[in-house]
Amino acid sequence: MAEVAVLGLGAMGSRMAANLLKAGHRLTVWNRSKGAADQLIAAGAHLAGSPREAVAEADFVIAMVRDDIASRKIWLDEDTGALAGLKTDAVAIESSTLTPVWIRELAKAASARGVAFLEAPVAGGRPQAEAAQLIYLVGGEKELLARTEPLLKAMGTAVHHAGPVGAGAMVKLSVNSLLAIQAGAMAELIGLLQRLGANVDRAVEIIGATPASSPAAKTMAASMLAGTFEPLFPVELVDKDLGYAITMAGAGSSKHMPVATAAREVFRHGIDRGMGDDNITGIVRLYTEPR
CATH class of the missing domain: 3.40.50.720 (NAD(P)-binding Rossmann-like Domain)
Structure with missing residues (x-):
């Protein structure tokens, strides 16, 4: 050893x-x-x-x-x-x-x-x-x-x-960016379904059974619906990693990474609303809680 x-x-x-x-x-x-x-x-x-x-x-x-x-x-x-x-x-x-x-x-x-x-x-x-x-x-x-x-x-x-050397960081930041983008999209859709008066649990279950979903999206959706936001991957670290990924893109990063840039704005808004210590799934509160 x-x-x-x-x-x-x-x-x-x-x-x-x-x-x-x-x-x-x-x-x-x-x-x-x-x-x-x-x-x-x-x-x-x-x-x-x-x-x-x-x-x-x-x-x-x-x-x-x-x-x-x-x-x-x-x-x-x-x-x-x-x-x-x-x-x-x-x-x-x-x-x-x-x-x-x-x-x-x-x-x-x-x-x-x-x-x-x-x-x-x-x-x-x-x-x-x-x-x-x-x-x-x-x-x-x-x-x-x-x-x-x-x-x-x-x-x-x-x-x-x-x-x-450096390739590992590139892949890791790509992985975390993809996770963050999925979390932001799922949170937004749950908020939309709630506002429209849909049976949110059933709708999310159906979405999860389609090819459009992913294992990560299904897991995060379940956490969002349950309201369990223990900080496995805190919002503040999601923001940090998205910032690193966007910086990695270099000059004109907003042009080259518009979706990641938009996702970061969502997570920064969550931090401004006091959600920085929540798990990544806590971002759903932006769309489901009264302001």
Whole structure:
């Protein structure tokens, strides 16, 4: 079994770390708030005081943080950054949902230090992370992926090689954009059906049985109708990811990504209405609740 460090113990990172322990790996963890590590420590993990300290003996380092800014700090901070503390034969793995531009910059920084780097963002949310059923969207060298895949399989059921570094981020942002667009459309339609006086539950059931629907749309529709908005994928993070996807399109992004741009406006409106901590499905409240 390997020595593994996990940096970031949020909703996803903590569950990924727990599965690494279950698989028998030796684990060191770091998180900004130490309390997030309590259950992992009880299960056998060691807690480090900084990212650099966490990676000192690691064969593999996995980061799972909120955004580009947090990723830059944990890897490259002058005093505590992990990259400067890695062993020369270690593998740095970035699993956060980030921009391709930053991923490529981080890969260059790793290369300059002689450190092997792989991006491995995931498709799947908290339930999939809990059940070790994540889908990995990997960017980097195939040979390095072959070395790393057994570790990833301790946390997921599928590992897809998307291409060179940056390709994983491109695919991940595309996946999240598609999910957000479906959520916005379903929320809008539920609101419309409600205003028209339709039997909304029955109408949505029929829609879900047609080729126009998708498994994700059906799952989100059920959540919307049930009014269960536990933040598996919070609205504020949907907005962040749509923003990254639109930025990825570059100059004239509103022209190249008009649907994603429109979807982001919907989610930003939801944030303005106090829905930022709701699950992605909470956006239905924009269309079903009195203003």
